[in-house]
Amino acid sequence: MAFEFTSYTPAPEFATPAAYFSMEFALDQALKTYSGGLGFLAGSHMRSVYELKQNVIGISILWSFGYYDQGRNEDQTMRADFRQKHYSFLHDTGLTFPITIHNAQVLVRALYLAPDTFGTAPMFFLTTDIPENDYLSRTISHHLYEADTAARVAQSILLGVGGGKLLDLLGRHTEVYHLNEGHGLPLAFYLYDKFGRDQQKVRDHLVFTTHTPELAGNEEHPLDLLYKMSFFGTLNLEQVRALGIVENERVNYTLTALRFARISNGVSKVHGKVANEMWGHNEGISPIIAITNSQNGTYWRDQPLHEALEANDDKALVARKRELKKQLFDIVADQTGTLLDPDALTLVWARRFASYKRADLILRDFERFRKLVTDSERPLQVIWAGKPYPKDYGAIGVFNSLIEKTKHFNTCAVLTGYELALSAAMKKGSDLWLNTPRFPREASGTSGMTAAMNGSISLSIPDGWIPEFARHGENSFLLPLAELNEADNVKDDLEAKGVLDVLENEIIPLYYDAPEKFLAIRKAAMRDVEPEFESGRMATEYYQRMYDAK
Structure with missing residues (x-):
């Protein structure tokens, strides 16, 4: 074999061999194999695997066109561009092997990312976009989260069956197979065959992480479609039904994974409760525990900022933060022509663009918002960024409406290209990190963690990880919650009012009139976020509570 995937000797406490299956990984700005938070989380996990020398390898799909490149039309509105990607740092393993999709043979090639390239676990990326396949088969690995249902099912088979088969071809003994979200569910049926159709043996080796209460993140498809697509491997319909995973002639990925796993987890304490x-x-599911998501400090934190914090050098910390704001504002000016003030209070809303995350909540009372961003003495600067799903026209409409509504304010900007590099710049260059999801639909919300690492204070609904971290007025600012049974428009009115109330009555006066108190909150956020919300803790907890727990 022309490559070596055991590039380091695992630490004794992390010797159990595990494989981590994820549809997306955000490992480096140069590698476009992610869309949002799930990928950011998986990328941080793989970085901590490397730092802790855990015996884990990552398995994913090499997306020929990535997610998409977010650009602008002539009128500054959003445009989705699709360009083919080529990576010199991925190495052909020489392994090409068949899997079955829709009762036909599809060939899969495995490429390898060495640990030292980006400081990650050893990684394998699967592609069907090779000359040996017909055109339709080649397109399976073209686009992350393909809109066509049959294509999405084929992608799940590629990840689950392709990844399981790759591990066998490599001759690597794998004790734990970790499904990061339900996308790779066909792995369970591959293992079911591998272990002599003994479901308990599958449970002995399979663990599962569910990442969202959102319907779109808990896929469900008709049994007939999945069977025709060869989703269940060699099982016939009677054998599939006998597994007890079919309800109303449909199969839910999350519920099925829960029934095949030994143990599962939600990604915050709130989400663990919601998932349960x-x-x-449902009968026959695994226990669902809570392991709160985290992010990798080595990758995300600004080192000079942290050195100033550790030295208790307030002057250096303030100077570095101002420098980081200027660096972000250079990006803003380059994209939009708007030059922001590094001495002005700057709020950022940036994450995967989805309707429940409510990017435009702060604009709901537009007149109050207008007064805040046009106050010449104590201005509020606001920057947005995020990638909507390219076929989510509602979310794209919200994105474009932000541009239209704020284009006349010289204190506001909407940026495109929200990937790792821009995300880092926004976290380092902001004072406030706004998080306004509909409760309890934000399972974790890790962007606020990396913002806090860089002295950007969370202004947040108490959802996801926030209740485990936040102390209002000490290391963050919490927003009031409407009653759960209220109508959405009532919730939006109350919670939008809460955003503006906290800004007007607490944060803006602190920033401009009591900067030393604002700095104390900034420093508390930086100190409190680590190590509890640094991914070394998370990666260790997965070993202790899931991989080694029998």
């Missing part, structure tokens, strides 16, 4: 409420009444 959603799925706990």
Whole structure:
């Protein structure tokens, strides 16, 4: 074999061999194999695997066109561009092997990312975009989260069956197979065959992480479609039904994974409770514990900023933060022509663009918002960024409406290209990190963690990880929650008012009139976020509570 994937000797406490299956990984700005938070989380996990020398390898798909490149039309509105990607740092393993999709043979090639390239676990990326396949088969690995249902099913088979088969071809003994979200569910049926159709043996080796209560993140498809697509491997319909995974002639990925796994987890304490409420009444599921998501400090934190914090050098910390704001504002000016003030309070809303995250909540009372961003003495600067799903026209409409509504304010900007590099710049260059999801639909929300690492204070709904971290007025600012049973428009009115109230009555006066108190909150956020919300803790916890727990 022309490559070596055991590039380091695992630490004794992390010797159990595990494989981590994820549809997306955000490992480096140059490698476009992610769309948002799930990828950011998986990327941080793989970085901590490398730092801790854990015996884990990552398995994913090499997306020929990535997610998409976010650009602008002539009128500054958003445009989705699709360009083919080529990577010199991925090495052909020489392994090309068949899997079955829609009762036809599709060839899969495995490429390898060495640990030292980006400081990650050893990684394998699967592609069907090779000359040996017909055109339709080649397109399976073209686009992350393809809109066509049959293509999405084929992608799940590629990840699950292709990844499972690759591990066998490599001759690597794998004790734990970790499904990061339900996308790779066909792995369970591959293992079911591998272990002599003994479901308990599958449970002995499979663990599962569910990342969202959102319907779109808990895929469900008709049994007939999945069967025709060869989703269940060699099983016939009678054998599939006998597994007890079919309800109303449909198969839910999350529920099926819960039934095949030994143990599963939600990604914050709140989400662990929500996941148990959603799925706990179903028979035959694994226990669902909570392991809160985290992010890799080595990758995300600004080192000079942290050196100033550790030295208790307030002057150096303030100077470095101002420098980081100027660096972000250079990006803003380059993209939009708007030059922001590094001495002005700057709020950022940036994450995957989805309707429940409510990017435009702060604009709901537009007149109040206008007064804040046009106050010449104590201005509020606001920057947005995020990638909507390219076929989510509602989310794209919200993105474009932000541009239209704020284009006349010289204190506001909407940026495109929200990937790792821009995300880092925004976290380092902001004072406030706004998080306004509909409760309890934000399972974790890790962007606020990396913002806090860089002295950007969370202004957040108490959802996801926030209740485990936030102390209002000490290391963050919390927003009031409407009653759960209220109508969405009532919730939006109350919670939008809460955003503006906290800004007007607490944060803006602190920033401009009591900067030393604002700095104390900034420093508390930086100190409190680590190590509890640094991914070394998370990666260790997965070993202790899931991989080694029998």
